[in-house]
Amino acid sequence: MNLEHRTQDGVDIVKLPERLMMADAADARASIKDIISSGSGKLVLDLADTTFMDSSGLAVLVSSLQAARKKDGDVYLVGMGTTVRALFELTRLHTVFQIFDDEAGALRALS
Amino acid sequence: MIAKVRLDLDSNPAEVPRLQARLSALCGEAGLSDLAAFQLTCAIVEAVNNCMKHAYGGELGHPISLLWLRRQDGIAVEIRDRGQPMSSPPPESPVAAETNAESGRGWHIIRQWTDTATYTRERNENVLTLTRRL
Numbered sequence: 351m352n353l354e355h356r357t358q359d360g361v362d363i364v365k366l367p368e369r370l371m372m373a374d375a376a377d378a379r380a381s382i383k384d385i386i387s388s389g390s391g392k393l394v395l396d397l398a399d400t401t402f403m404d405s406s407g408l409a410v411l412v413s414s415l416q417a418a419r420k421k422d423g424d425v426y427l428v429g430m431g432t433t434v435r436a437l438f439e440l441t442r443l444h445t446v447f448q449i450f451d452d453e454a455g456a457l458r459a460l461s
Numbered sequence: 462m463i464a465k466v467r468l469d470l471d472s473n474p475a476e477v478p479r480l481q482a483r484l485s486a487l488c489g490e491a492g493l494s495d496l497a498a499f500q501l502t503c504a505i506v507e508a509v510n511n512c513m514k515h516a517y518g519g520e521l522g523h524p525i526s527l528l529w530l531r532r533q534d535g536i537a538v539e540i541r542d543r544g545q546p547m548s549s550p551p552p553e554s555p556v557a558a559e560t561n562a563e564s565g566r567g568w569h570i571i572r573q574w575t576d577t578a579t580y581t582r583e584r585n586e587n588v589l590t591l592t593r594r595l
Binding site for chain 2: 369371372373402404405406408409432433436437440441
């Protein structure tokens with residue numbers, strides 16, 4: 351899976367696709383883990399384009415968080431829409447992840 | 462107003478995004494809000510994922526059918542597969558949903574975002590019927 355990825359101030363920033371579902375979960379998980387393992391472990395995942403996610407997509411994010419924290423890093427989420435936010439609240443993952451309105455806020459917190 | 466729609470797919474995860482788009486459109490046509498449409502679509506997608514992962518054990522090439530029924534008071538979706546029977550839906554586990562475990566959220570989503578979820582076994586088919594009031 352080709353994820354849009356760039357680095358700013360030592361933080362990896364990855365744009366997630368429109369849908370993050372079971373079909374693409376394994377590829378997305380591998381791609382993000384590669385980014386974490388070759389980077390600082392500080393990761394911002396941009397969900398601005400993500401309009402649908404299932405529990406497999408949530409598992410990708412949880413797996414990413416675990417990988418980042420093993421490197422003393424973290425995963426911050428930005429740009430989350432109201433529907434995906436409802437999924438995070440239902441599954442209580444909004445208490446597990448740091449969620450920011452925008453990338454600038456996440457970068458300030460991570461730096 | 463479309464009252465009854467049958468959707469067929471193969472037990473291939475690559476088919477689920479197309480199903481998700483179709484379900485979102487049906488929810489919109491039924492008058493659900495964006496949030497309610499997302500919730501119901503998500504619950505149905507989780508149920509279909511379960512057919513693929515558990516009933517068919519991840520094997521491709523097996524049939525799954527959905528019957529979408531628009532009723533006066535709400536929507537019912539009947540999901541059928543011919544895979545392994547489910548002993549019973551797993552018990553609700555709010556603790557598991559609150560941990561940062563990687564899996565175990567599918568049934569929580571199904572239960573919370575539908576009004577009823579009823580499982581039966583009919584002539585070698587698993588039948589899961591989800592309903593949501595309008």
